[in-house]
Every structure is written in C-alpha cells, then in structure tokens.
Amino acid sequence: MSAFGQVRLxxxxxxxxxxxxxxxxxxxxxxxxxxxxLMVFQLVSGxxxxxxxxGTVAGGAQVEQALVRSGEQVxxxxxxxxxxxxxxxxxxxxxxxxxxxxxxxxGDAPRVVxxxxxxxxxxxxxxxxxxxxxxxxxLGEQGVDLVAAPAISYSVLDPDDDGDTTAVLxxxxxxxVLYGLLILFGQFVAQGVVEEKSSRVVEILLSTMKPWQxxxxxxxxxxxxxxxxxxxxxxxxxxxxxxxxxVSVPSAVVPTVVSVVAWxxxxxxxxxxxxxxxxxxxSRQEDLGSVLTPTTLLLVVGFIVSLQAxxxxxxxxxxxxxxxxxxxxxVMPVRMAAGEAAVWEVAxxxxxxxVAIAVVVRIGGRVYSGALxxxxxxxxxxxxxxxxxx
Amino acid sequence: MLEFDGLVKAYGENRVLDGVGFTVAxxxxxxxxxxxxAGKTTTMRIAMGLARADAGQVRWQGxxxxxxxxxxxxxxxxxxxxxxxxKVVEQLVYFARLHGLTAGDAAAAAQHWTExxxxxxxxxxxxEKLSLGxxxxxxxxxxxxxxxxxxxxxxxxxxxxxxxxxxxxxxxLEQCRRGVPVVFSSHQLxxxxxxxxxxxxxxxGRIVASGTVDExxxxxxxxxxxxxxxxxPNGWAGAVPGVRVVSESRGDTVLELAPGTDDQAVLAxxxxxxxxxxxxxxxxxxxxxxxxxxxxxEVAA
Numbered sequence: 001m002s003a004f005g006q007v008r009l010x011x012x013x014x015x016x017x018x019x020x021x022x023x024x025x026x027x028x029x030x031x032x033x034x035x036x037x038l039m040v041f042q043l044v045s046g047x048x049x050x051x052x053x054x055g056t057v058a059g060g061a062q063v064e065q066a067l068v069r070s071g072e073q074v075x076x077x078x079x080x081x082x083x084x085x086x087x088x089x090x091x092x093x094x095x096x097x098x099x100x101x102x103x104x105x106x107g108d109a110p111r112v113v114x115x116x117x118x119x120x121x122x123x124x125x126x127x128x129x130x131x132x133x134x135x136x137x138x139l140g141e142q143g144v145d146l147v148a149a150p151a152i153s154y155s156v157l158d159p160d161d162d163g164d165t166t167a168v169l170x171x172x173x174x175x176x177v178l179y180g181l182l183i184l185f186g187q188f189v190a191q192g193v194v195e196e197k198s199s200r201v202v203e204i205l206l207s208t209m210k211p212w213q214x215x216x217x218x219x220x221x222x223x224x225x226x227x228x229x230x231x232x233x234x235x236x237x238x239x240x241x242x243x244x245x246x247v248s249v250p251s252a253v254v255p256t257v258v259s260v261v262a263w264x265x266x267x268x269x270x271x272x273x274x275x276x277x278x279x280x281x282x283s284r285q286e287d288l289g290s291v292l293t294p295t296t297l298l299l300v301v302g303f304i305v306s307l308q309a310x311x312x313x314x315x316x317x318x319x320x321x322x323x324x325x326x327x328x329x330x331v332m333p334v335r336m337a338a339g340e341a342a343v344w345e346v347a348x349x350x351x352x353x354x355v356a357i358a359v360v361v362r363i364g365g366r367v368y369s370g371a372l373x374x375x376x377x378x379x380x381x382x383x384x385x386x387x388x389x390x
Numbered sequence: 391m392l393e394f395d396g397l398v399k400a401y402g403e404n405r406v407l408d409g410v411g412f413t414v415a416x417x418x419x420x421x422x423x424x425x426x427x428a429g430k431t432t433t434m435r436i437a438m439g440l441a442r443a444d445a446g447q448v449r450w451q452g453x454x455x456x457x458x459x460x461x462x463x464x465x466x467x468x469x470x471x472x473x474x475x476x477k478v479v480e481q482l483v484y485f486a487r488l489h490g491l492t493a494g495d496a497a498a499a500a501q502h503w504t505e506x507x508x509x510x511x512x513x514x515x516x517x518e519k520l521s522l523g524x525x526x527x528x529x530x531x532x533x534x535x536x537x538x539x540x541x542x543x544x545x546x547x548x549x550x551x552x553x554x555x556x557x558x559x560x561x562x563l564e565q566c567r568r569g570v571p572v573v574f575s576s577h578q579l580x581x582x583x584x585x586x587x588x589x590x591x592x593x594x595g596r597i598v599a600s601g602t603v604d605e606x607x608x609x610x611x612x613x614x615x616x617x618x619x620x621x622x623p624n625g626w627a628g629a630v631p632g633v634r635v636v637s638e639s640r641g642d643t644v645l646e647l648a649p650g651t652d653d654q655a656v657l658a659x660x661x662x663x664x665x666x667x668x669x670x671x672x673x674x675x676x677x678x679x680x681x682x683x684x685x686x687x688e689v690a691a
Contacts, residue, residue, distance in 0.1 A: 009487050017476060200471035204532065207438040208461050208488040373440055 006209040010217025015225055018188065027184065028229060031177075035233050038173075039240050051077045052122050055101035057089050063105040063133065070128035078125060089113050102126040106133050167256045171337030172310045174260030175330050177233055179303045181264065182271050182329075183296070185226040189272045190279035190288055192218055198283050202372050211369030215361075219272045223265075230264050256337045266353045267329030270360060271295065277364035280371040281379045291378070302330035313338030323349050325356030391415055392540055392571045396446035399432055406432050408595035409446070414571040414588070419562065421582030422575040423680055424592030430575040431468050433592070434544050438465050450540060461489045464538030468545050470529050474518035478509060478528055481517065482535045489536030496535070503531040507561070523554050530558060534565070541565055543574040547581060559585055583676040591683045599683040606679050615645045615653060618668035619660050626663035630656050644672065 018024050052071070056063050064080040071078030081098055083089045089101035093115050100122035101113040110130045112123050196202040196214075205214055234257045241253070278291040305327060309318035313335050322331040322341065328349045335341040341349075363385075371384035392414040399407040407429045414420040424430050435441040437448045439460055447454045455463075473481055479500050486496035504513050507527045517525055526549060533541060541562070547555055562572050562585070576582050582589060583603055590600040599606055614636060619626065622641045627633055632651030636644040641664070647653065660666050674682070 006488065009484070013484055016480075017473075195473070195475075199474055200467055200469045201473055202471065203435075203438070203440055203467040203469075204465060204471045204485060205488065206440055207463070207465050208457075210457070 003210075003213060006213045007217040007220065010205075010209075010214055011221030011224070014192065014218055014221030018222065018225055031180075031229070031233060032236060035177075035237050036240065039237070039244055050075065050121075051079065052125070053079045053081060053098045054122055054126060055081045055083045055089055055092050055098040056105055057083050057086060057101060057103040058107065059102065059105050063102065063129065066105070066129040066133045066136075067102065067125060070132060071125050073128065074121075074125065076121065076125065086113070098122075100126050102129065105130055106137070166253065167337035167339075168310055168313065168334060170253050170256045171260065171334045172307070173237070174234075174257060175303070175306045175333055177230065178260055178264050178267065178333075179299065179306075179330060181226050181230055182267055182299060185222050185268060186271045186275040186292075186295070186299075188222050189218060190275040190292055191285065192222070193276050193279035194282060194285050194288055197280065197372060198285070206372065211372060212361075212365045215273070215276055215365060215368055218276060219269065223268050223272060226268055227261070227265065230261055234261060256333065259336050260333045263329040263333050266350065266357070267326075270326060270329070270353065270357050271299065273357065273360045273364050277360070277367050280368045281381065281384060283378075287378060298326050299330075302327040306330040306334050309334040310338075313340040323352060325353045328353055391449075391451065392573070393449040394433065394437070394446075395449065397433060397436055397443045397448070398445040399429075399436065399441065399443050406595055407436075407443070407446075410592065410595065410597055411446070412590045412597055412600050414573055416571050417566050417569045418571050418588055419566050419586045420571065420573045421586035421589045422573055422592065423577075423579060423582060423589060423676075424575075425684060428592040429595050430592055431544055434465075434468075434542050434573070434575065437542055438463065461536070462539040464533035464536060464541045464543075466529055466533045466541075466543040466546050470525065472517045472525065472528060472532065475516055477514050477516055478520070479504060479513040481528070482531055485532045486535045489538070491536055499535045499537065500531075503535050507531050507557070522549060523551060526550060526554065526558075530561065534561070539570060541570055541572040541574075543572070545576060546574050547576055547578055555581065579676045579680055589676065591680055593684045599679065603676060603679075606676075606683075607674055613647060614672040614674075615647060615656065616643070616668060616670055616672045617645065617656065617660050617666065618642050619664045619666050622660070622663040627656065627659060630659045 054067055054071075056067070059080070059082060064082075067080050068078050081092070083092055083098075083101060086103055089098075089103060090113060092098045093101055093113050096115075099114070103111045103113065105126070112126045114123050196205065202214075238253055238257055274295050275292060278295060279288060281291050282288060302321070305317060305321045309315070309322070309331050312318065318331055318335055318340075321327045322335050322345070332341060332346065332349050336346060367381060367384045370386065371379040374384070393411075394413070395411050397407045397410040398405075410429065410433050412420070422430050422433070432441060436443045437455060439455070439457065449455065450459055450463075453459065476484070482500035482503065483493075483496045486499050487493065491499060504510055507530060509524065509527055509531065512520060512524060512528075517528060520528065530546065533543065543562075546558060546562075550558060559581075562574070566572055566587075586603070588600065588602050589606065590597050592598070617627070619641045624638055625635075627635055627638075627643055627645055630651075632648040633656060634646045634648070636646050638644075645656065647656070657666070657669055660669065
C-alpha cells in the first residue's frame with residue numbers, strides 16, 4: 001500500500017470515530033444553534049421600528065395621512081383603522097384591536113379614546129396629528145399653500161465605509177468562531193495522540209507506518225472535520241443573515257468569510273501540528289494541560305490582539321502581529337476586512353505562516369517520532385529529538 | 391526463514407543487546423525465554439521497527455525487514471495496544487486495513503477471527519467494556535486478522551487463565567501448521583517446553599542457548615540417572631566406579647555418572663541391592679536448563 005494509503009486510513013478513522021462521538025455531536029449542534037440564535041437576536045434588537053394601530057372616527061384620508069406622518073416622526077409605524085362611531089371605537093379599544101381612537105380628528109372638538117392613560121405613545125401620535133391638521137387647516141384658511149420641502153441629495157465620500165464596518169464585524173465573529181474551533185480541534189488532536197500513546201496502540205500503528213504518516217493522517221482527518229464545521233457555520237451565517245436582512249451588503253460579507261475559512265486552514269495546520277507534538281511528550285491525559293498551555297496562551301494572545309485590531313485595524317500592534325505566524329490567522333482576517341491590509345502584506349503573512357508550518361512539521365515530526373514510543377512520565381523535548389526512533 | 395542476526399542495542403552505557411542471533415524456520419514455534427530485562431522485548435521491537443538496532447538486522451526470506459515486510463507480520467506488543475473506545479470489529483477492520491487488506495477482505499477477516507476466538511457476541515462492544523481475558527483475545531485477533539506471514543508475540547500468555555492459554559495455544563499451533571513462523575516470549579517455561587519446537591534463552595543481551603529442547607538437554611553436561619530400588623540400604627551405589635551420588639533418600643537415588651561410565655554396571659549393582667522399580671536417565675526440565683544456562687552466563691560475566 002502506498003504511503004498515502006496509510007495516511008488516508010488514519011484520517012478516515014479519526015473522522016469516523018469523532019463523528020460518532022457524542023461530545024462532538026453535541027458541541028456541533030450547540031455551535032449551529034448559537035449562530036442561529038445570534039442572528040435572531042441581531043434581528044430583534046436591530047429592528048427598532050415599532051408598530052401601533054390607531055382607529056379613527058369621521059377621519060378620512062387627511063387624518064390618516066397625518067397619523068402616519070406623526071408616527072414616522074417618533075419611529076413608529078402606524079396602521080390606521082376607520083371605525084363607524086364612538087361606540088364602535090370604545091369597543092375596539094376595550095377589545096385591544098386598536099391602541100387609541102381619534103374621534104373627529106379634523107373637526108373642532110377632537111377627542112382621543114384610550115384604554116388607560118398608560119397608552120401614551122398612541123395618544124401622543126394622535127395629539128401630534130391633530131396639531132398638524134389644525135396648523136394645516138388654519139394655514140389653508142389664511143390662503144397659505146404648503147410647498148413640500150425639497151428632497152435632499154447626499155454626497156457620500158466613502159461609499160465602502162459601511163461595507164467595511166460590516167466586514168470587520170463579520171471578521172470579528174469569524175475570528176471568534178475560528179478561535180473556538182482552533183482550540184477545540186487542537187484539543188482533539190492532542191487527546192488522540194495521548195490516547196494512542198497511553199493505550200500503546202501506537203506500537204501496532206508504527207509497525208505498519210512511519211510517524212509522519214500517523215501525524216499527517218491525524219491532522220488531515222480532524223482538519224477536514226473542523227473545516228466542514230466551519231464551512232457549515234459560515235454558510236448558515238451568510239445565507240441566514242442575508243435572508244433575514246441582518247446585513248445588507250453581501251459583497252462585504254462573502255470575501256471576509258472566505259478569508260476566515262482560508263486562515264482557518266493555515267492556523268489549524270500550524271496549531272494542530274504543535275498540539276500533536278506537545279501531546280506526544282506526555283503519556284497520560286492528566287499531563288496534557290501542562291504541555292499545551294504555552295501554545296494555548298499564544299492562541300489567547302492572538303485572539304485578544306484580534307479584538308483590539310477590530311477597534312483599531314491600523315494600529316502598529318495589529319499591523320505587526322498580523323505577520324507573526326500563529327497570531328496572523330486571528331489578526332489578519334480582521335485587518336483584511338477593514339481594508340487595511342495590502343495584497344502584498346497578506347501574501348507575506350501567508351508565506352511566513354507556510355514557512356512556520358514547514359518548520360513545525362519538520363522539527364515536530366522528529367520530536368513526535370522520538371517521543372511517541374517513550375512512555376512513563378514526561379519526555380523532555382531534547383531527549384525526544386535525540387531519541388527519534390532510537 | 392526469519393533470521394535475527396547479530397543485534398546490538400545500547401541505551402547510553404547500558405548494552406541491552408550484545409549480538410543476539412537466532413533463526414526461526416517456517417512453521418516453527420520458537421519460544422523466547424530470558425529473565426526480566428534480558429532484552430526480549432527490545433529484540434522484538436527492533437524486528438517491528440519500533441527501535442533501531444545499533445548493529446545487526448532481522449531478515450525474512452533473506453531480505454532485511456522493511457515497512458512493507460512488517461505489514462505482513464502479526465505483532466502483539468508486550469503492553470497490549472488497542473483503542474479503548476473503539477468497537478471490537480471496527481478496530482480489527484482498521485488494523486487489517488493498515489496491514490494492507492482491502493475493505494472487503496478486512497471485514498471478512500474480522501468476522502472470521504471474532505468467531506474463531508469466541509468474540510462473536512462482543513463484536514459491537516467497546517474494548518474498554520470487555521474483561522481482560524477478552525481484551526487479550528481481541529489483541530490476538532488484531533495480530534492474526536491480517537493473515538500474517540510471520541507472528542511475533544511479546545508475552546502473549548501472560549494474564550490468561552488455563553482455558554485461555556489452551557485456546558491461544560491452539561490458535562498458534564494452527565498458524566504453525568499453515569507454515570507461519572511464530573516467535574513468542576514467555577516466562578511460563580513449562581508452556582514453552584510443551585508448545586515450542588525450538589527455544590532460545592536470552593541472558594544479558596546474548597543468546598546463551600538455542601535449539602530444540604532435546605538439543606539443549608543433550609548439550610547439558612553431567613547426565614543424571616534416577617534409580618529407585620525398593621528398600622535398598624543407603625550407599626549401595628557409592629561403590630560403583632565413576633558414580634557420584636547426588637541425592638539419596640529411602641531407596642530413591644539420583645546419580646551423576648562420569649563420562650565413559652557403564653550404566654549397565656549401575657543397574658547390576660542396583661539389582662544386587664534390591665528390586666529395581668525405576669531406572670531412567672533423568673531429563674532436565676526447561677526450567678533447570680534455563681537456570682543452568684542463565685547461571686553459567688552470570689558466572690562468566
């Protein structure tokens with residue numbers, strides 16, 4: 001069987017066992033629900049327009065128009081219902097069909113019927129409408145003709161700015177998801193490595209393949225799973241937010257989401273390799289925390305810097321860290337979304353990341369194969385490098 | 391032939407293997423004995439590519455073992471290796487595929503071996519839920535599932551009850567009949583003596599004795615004769631020239647004969663002393679051979 005055949009078998013096992021794992025299923029469902037929940041929350045809190053229904057008796061088109069207009073002034077959408085007489089009006093208010101009824105709005109003795117004095121908003125709209133009608137009528141009687149105010153045209157100096165703000169927001173959300181997935185799947189890789197080491201399965205595995213094949217298969221298998229999860233979240237997020245009108249600028253969202261996914265691939269490969277190598281140094285799950293902490297801290301730093309970068313994408317900190325391998329996957333998407341990163345900058349950051357991955361895989365691969373067959377306690381990095389299948 | 395040739399391995403100052411060499415023929419069951427820390431596991435790990443020898447090599451059919459050849463070896467590590475959370479049958483299929491079987495063949499082989507080793511009703515259970523004995527069977531199935539050309543088993547019998555020992559022994563003998571060379575290490579020397587065509591005794595990084603059990607016996611210097619004479623007085627044999635009395639108790643005597651001594655003269659003396667109930671060369675057990683071989687080595691070292 002070819003070298004790649006073994007890698008594929010390892011990757012396949014990683015995926016199939018993880019997909020069947022209850023913890024994984026639950027966490028996937030929770031993440032999808034969180035994304036959906038976030039959108040619904042955004043939708044509800046974002047739509048500040050309120051609605052109210054106001055009835056009229058002996059109103060007419062003029063009164064209706066005045067009511068709608070005065071509602072607009074306070075950001076309320078007014079639906080007007082014409083009622084037969086005052087009795088019907090009282091009934092409608094009592095039944096809760098309307099919040100207030102304006103009787104004889106255009107006449108000399110306008111009255112407002114409300115359920116209680118608490119229904120101020122609707123009553124205030126009615127009052128404003130009556131005022132406006134009265135002014136218009138008096139002006140009309142004086143022979144003043146109201147000329148509609150001229151329409152204002154806007155000169156927008158930076159039409160992209162709106163899109164950029166949305167994009168930064170999307171990038172930030174993307175980075176939150178990316179950070180979570182990097183931690184989650186990094187942990188999966190690390191746990192898998194220790195499981196194989198502590199159960200000694202690794203002895204059987206390594207009698208049929210080389211350590212790098214095992215390492216590569218593990219990283220690819222879990223990586224594909226992580227990628228699938230991220231893409232699912234991205235698709236739900238993009239389609240959902242466009243469909244629900246949470247964001248209105250698809251051109252700002254889609255490229256940002258694509259860049260987050262691409263940076264996930266780079267970031268995951270880097271961190272998964274580091275996590276796997278670190279995990280290979282210990283023999284028990286209990287010891288895992290101590291060897292993973294430095295790498296986890298790096299991730300946390302990247303995350304915090306990316307939050308800061310969202311506030312001020314042009315800052316020196318954001319600019320510098322967006323090139324640092326390990327931090328770049330979290331910071332660069334934000335800078336890219338803000339339109340602060342030139343193409344060459346992105347290219348350099350990607351290149352540096354690729355170099356870092358190559359170095360980690362090369363040196364890490366040696367540590368991994370040196371440490372994998374040493375059990376009992378914690379293997380020192382130097383010992384592992386020296387042992388390398390010794 | 392499976393040849394272990396001049397294996398040398400040192401961990402720092404500690405020379406674990408110092409030129410280990412022996413040969414296992416196809417269809418031969420080779421028992422690998424030695425005290426704790428003698429280097430048995432290291433020898434097997436070198437064969438499986440899990441440790442690198444400083445010198446020497448392991449050959450199968452004349453070619454040094456490489457990755458492809460190792461995939462045709464069934465291996466059972468000393469400290470068992472199975473995924474605790476994987477189901478029995480999935481695990482076996484996975485190992486079979488890693489050893490190069492197609493998906494279909496692997497599934498069929500997993501089916502066959504679970505049935506053969508009495509695990510049919512445990513197929514869909516996770517390994518961690520099984521009893522230790524059953525885990526051991528799964529481990530054996532994992533070594534056999536790829537239809538290996540060679541079997542290398544590190545302490546396969548440890549932790550098994552007598553029934554488990556018998557069924558494992560049967561399975562191994564069956565493999566031998568197929569022409570598979572089987573190498574296994576064990577501390578249970580009576581078992582090795584019963585099962586093995588050939589034995590290798592490892593002490594301090596060297597093979598101090600190897601061959602069939604009979605060959606080892608023949609090589610043993612100073613042959614002993616046990617004679618039981620009913621109601622014979624003590625000291626009846628002392629007068630026979632070339633005979634040294636090793637032990638004597640109520641007519642049951644063990645004698646050591648100098649080379650060239652006529653055993654028939656001893657028999658005649660015994661008959662003169664009384665009715666002879668037992669007269670035979672005493673076969674040293676493997677345990678005695680082992681003690682002898684290891685202690686000689688220890689003295690030499």
